[in-house]
Structures are given as structure tokens and as C-alpha cells.
Amino acid sequence: MEPAAPSLRVLPSERGAPEPSGWEAVYSATVVPVYRYVYARVGNRPDAEDLTTQVFMRALPRLRLGAPEEEIRGYLFATARTVLADHWRDAFDAPVAALPEDLAYAPPPPADEEAGVRRAGAILERLPERYRRVLELRFLRGYSLRETGAALGITAGNAKVIQHRALRKAAEVAEEM
Amino acid sequence: MSDEQDRPDQPARRVDDYVEALLHDRQPRRFPAEPEEAELLRVAAELRGLRPGADLPRREFIDALRARLARQAGEAGGGGVSRRALLAGGAAAAAALAAGVGLDRALEGSNDRPQVARGGALEPRAARWVAVAELAALPDGAATRFSAGAIEGFLVRRGEAVDAISAVCTHMGCILKFNPAAGRLDCPCHSASFGLDGQPLNREYLTALPRLVSRVSAGSVEVRVDA
Numbered sequence: 001m002e003p004a005a006p007s008l009r010v011l012p013s014e015r016g017a018p019e020p021s022g023w024e025a026v027y028s029a030t031v032v033p034v035y036r037y038v039y040a041r042v043g044n045r046p047d048a049e050d051l052t053t054q055v056f057m058r059a060l061p062r063l064r065l066g067a068p069e070e071e072i073r074g075y076l077f078a079t080a081r082t083v084l085a086d087h088w089r090d091a092f093d094a095p096v097a098a099l100p101e102d103l104a105y106a107p108p109p110p111a112d113e114e115a116g117v118r119r120a121g122a123i124l125e126r127l128p129e130r131y132r133r134v135l136e137l138r139f140l141r142g143y144s145l146r147e148t149g150a151a152l153g154i155t156a157g158n159a160k161v162i163q164h165r166a167l168r169k170a171a172e173v174a175e176e177m
Numbered sequence: 178m179s180d181e182q183d184r185p186d187q188p189a190r191r192v193d194d195y196v197e198a199l200l201h202d203r204q205p206r207r208f209p210a211e212p213e214e215a216e217l218l219r220v221a222a223e224l225r226g227l228r229p230g231a232d233l234p235r236r237e238f239i240d241a242l243r244a245r246l247a248r249q250a251g252e253a254g255g256g257g258v259s260r261r262a263l264l265a266g267g268a269a270a271a272a273a274l275a276a277g278v279g280l281d282r283a284l285e286g287s288n289d290r291p292q293v294a295r296g297g298a299l300e301p302r303a304a305r306w307v308a309v310a311e312l313a314a315l316p317d318g319a320a321t322r323f324s325a326g327a328i329e330g331f332l333v334r335r336g337e338a339v340d341a342i343s344a345v346c347t348h349m350g351c352i353l354k355f356n357p358a359a360g361r362l363d364c365p366c367h368s369a370s371f372g373l374d375g376q377p378l379n380r381e382y383l384t385a386l387p388r389l390v391s392r393v394s395a396g397s398v399e400v401r402v403d404a
Contacts, residue, residue: 043225
């Protein structure tokens with residue numbers, strides 16, 4: 001389908017994207033930040049994709065298109081929080097009351113979708129060296145327990161024990177932040 | 178450390194299995210977690226987002242969800258927006274561009290590809306050439322911004338040849354700015370930058386900027402865009 005000679009010349013004054021239809025403009029502007037927001041709270045792709053889908057399927061038909069962008073984002077992230085709370089309750093029996101931090105880090109402003117990543121980094125920084133090292137190798141570098149053990153001169157079993165303690169400590173630190 | 182004796186085996190193993198699933202990007206097995214376990218699951222999920230790029234959605238996912246939402250909008254009446262208009266319109270391309278994905282039809286080497294988008298959008302599309310600049314007006318060795326329909330790009334002139342590349346950062350979809358002093362394209366959002374060849378300079382997990390199909394015709398620089 002190679003096009004022939006230019007069929008239309010666009011002069012500078014005529015350029016510019018056509019008005020996107022309502023929901024598509026909303027979707028394009030928010031799908032990545034909503035996904036990242038969800039991912040930072042479930043930590044795996046299948047759940048992140050499933051829950052992001054739920055957020056948009058649920059929220060888009062109810063949006064008042066043409067509302068201020070902040071209002072639309074607010075509604076989407078509120079929906080995301082609801083979907084996440086349902087997920088944790090249904091999948092892990094973790095009651096909503098046990099998830100207080102969502103209020104603390106609220107809907108990210110437009111240029112700040114990385115708040116979750118920064119927070120995770122801050123948690124790591126407050127851990128004792130040995131704990132931090134294990135979590136870095138595992139979560140940041142994707143090392144297996146065996147590789148983690150080899151890097152630290154300990155057994156895989158030991159690495160697993162330290163990982164577990166490190167997570168427990170990280171959970172304490174996270175609660176205090 | 179005596180207070181850190183391991184708990185009975187079962188809970189520890191469930192958390193370990195959960196961590197393994199996360200690290201392989203698999204869906205963790207569901208189980209009724211004790212409150213204390215739930216805290217560990219939460220913090221593990223949070224830490225998982227640390228891996229650079231791990232929390233960026235797949236383009237296939239973005240396309241598929243858009244198609245699904247288009248169907249939903251179509252079934253609901255969609256405020257008078259037809260499915261065809263949604264899929265074939267420039268808005269779809271704008272959405273893809275904003276997310277830095279789904280550029281297939283505008284990209285080099287896609288001439289022979291069937292005009293079928295991933296994710297179930299099956300509307301055939303035509304393309305056309307759009308003149309975006311006069312060659313003589315482009316400074317040599319520099320990047321010049323242009324917009325053509327839903328396409329946001331840069332033209333990079335080297336002698337009589339011109340390359341066109343996407344101006345949308347492959348990280349978060351922000352529009353890049355040409356930094357003439359450094360001879361590169363900078364992202365205003367997260368300090369990513371790209372060379373004028375579109376290659377990422379400083380963030381290892383970024384992909385290169387997509388190249389756009391362009392040509393010089395009778396002194397005009399033209400870019401191919403969706404009709």
C-alpha cells in the first residue's frame with residue numbers, strides 16, 4: 001500500500017493533531033501512569049495488566065469527558081485504589097484497613113509517576129547493609145537465590161533466610177515512612 | 178537476633194513463593210495471608226518496581242486494552258463515536274504516540290506489512306505523504322521539530338539527506354526538546370536523552386526513538402502519516 005505522490009500538502013497553519021475523541025485522549029494520557037501506579041503495588045505484570053484493565057473498563061464509561069484533567073486523573077486513580085483494595089482483599093484476604101499507605105501516597109501528580117519507585121529506593125536505603133544487599137541482588141538485579149548466595153559467599157538457603165528477615169525489616173521501615 | 182527466629186515453615190514458604198513469582202513476573206498464587214504476611218507481600222510488591230523498566234507496560238497490552246475500550250465504547254453507544262472512527266482516526270495514532278508505542282504504520286520498513294494493528298484493531302489504513310518542511314530551511318546537523326497530524330517528530334539534516342525520528346520519549350511519552358549546545362534530544366520529564374540518531378544516551382533500559390518514513394521531494398521534506 002505504498003502511497004503515490006503527495007496527495008495533500010499541509011501548510012504550517014493547517015497542521016496539528018485532530019481533536020482526539022474524548023475517551024481516547026484520556027486513555028492515551030493516563031494509561032502509562034495508571035499502569036505504573038498499579039504495578040508499584042502488585043509487583044508483577046499479569047496482575048498489573050489485569051487490574052489496569054479493570055480500572056479503565058470501570059472508570060471510562062463513568063467519566064464526565066471534558067472535565068478538567070485533574071478531576072479525570074483523580075477519578076482514575078481513585079478507581080485504581082478501589083480496584084487494588086479489592087484485589088488484595090480477594091486474593092490474599094488482606095483487609096483494606098491493612099493498606100494505609102495508599103492514602104499517604106495518593107494520586108501522583110502528572111510529572112510524578114515515579115513516586116512509588118523513589119519510595120521503594122528510600123526503603124532500601126534505610127535497611128542494614130546485609131539486608132539491603134540481598135534485596136538489591138534479588139529485586140533490582142533479578143539474581144536467583146543461588147546467585148545471590150554465591151555473590152555474598154553464603155548458601156542459597158542462607159540467602160533465603162536473610163531475604164525473609166530483610167523483607168520483614170523492610171515492612172517495618174515502610175510502615176514508619 | 179534471637180527475636181528473628183524463623184516462623185514456622187508454612188508462612189515463610191508462602192512468602193518465598195510469592196517473591197519468586199514476582200521476580201519472574203508471574204502471577205503469584207493466591208492464599209489467605211496472615212496480617213503479618215500481607216505486610217511482607219506488600220513491601221515485596223513495592224520493591225519489585227525498583228528494577229529499571231519493570232513497571233512500564235507492554236505496547237501489546239496498551240494496544241489491546243485500547244481496542245477493548247473501543248469495543249466497550251461502541252457497544253455503549255460511545256457518545257456517538259463509531260468503532261471505525263475510533264480505530265481509524267488520527268486519535269488512535271495520537272494515543273499510541275503519547276504512549277510511545279504503536280507506531281508500526283508510520284515506521285520505516287513497514288511498507289510491506291499488512292495493515293493490521295496488534296490488539297484486534299483490524300481497520301485497514303491508507304497512508305499519505307505530508308510535507309513538513311523545506312529542505313533549504315533546515316540547519317545542517319541539527320534537529321528541527323515538526324508535527325504532522327498525530328505525528329510528533331524531529332527532522333535531522335545531514336547534507337542533502339534528512340532523517341525523521343519520533344519526538345516522543347520512549348520512557349513516559351513526553352515530547353523531547355532539542356538541546357543544541359549538547360547536540361542531543363532531552364526529555365523534560367525524567368532526564369532521559371537521546372542522540373540525533375535516536376539512540377538513548379543515559380538510561381540503559383530505554384529503547385531507541387522510532388524512525389519515521391521520510392523522503393525529500395522537490396525540495397520538500399515529506400513524512401508518511403496515516404490518512
